[in-house]
Amino acid sequence: MVFYMGLGLQLIGFASVGLCLFSGMNKGNYGQLEFLQLVGGSLVFYLGQFVRSKHQG
Numbered sequence: 001m002v003f004y005m006g007l008g009l010q011l012i013g014f015a016s017v018g019l020c021l022f023s024g025m026n027k028g029n030y031g032q033l034e035f036l037q038l039v040g041g042s043l044v045f046y047l048g049q050f051v052r053s054k055h056q057g
Helices: 002-027 032-054
Strands: none
Touching: 002 032
16 A cells, blocks of 8 residues: 555646646746646655565555
């Protein structure tokens, strides 16, 4: 179960970074909100990776 929670965290982080990139391309400029999405999404992704690796099979 914890493995799937880690996978879910990875998907949330990946989606957050994707939204950040998409928003920045539409605006033509990256602001503070996009920066926080990028950093936060990356941290959530790597936290999910850590959880998955510790509880894998």
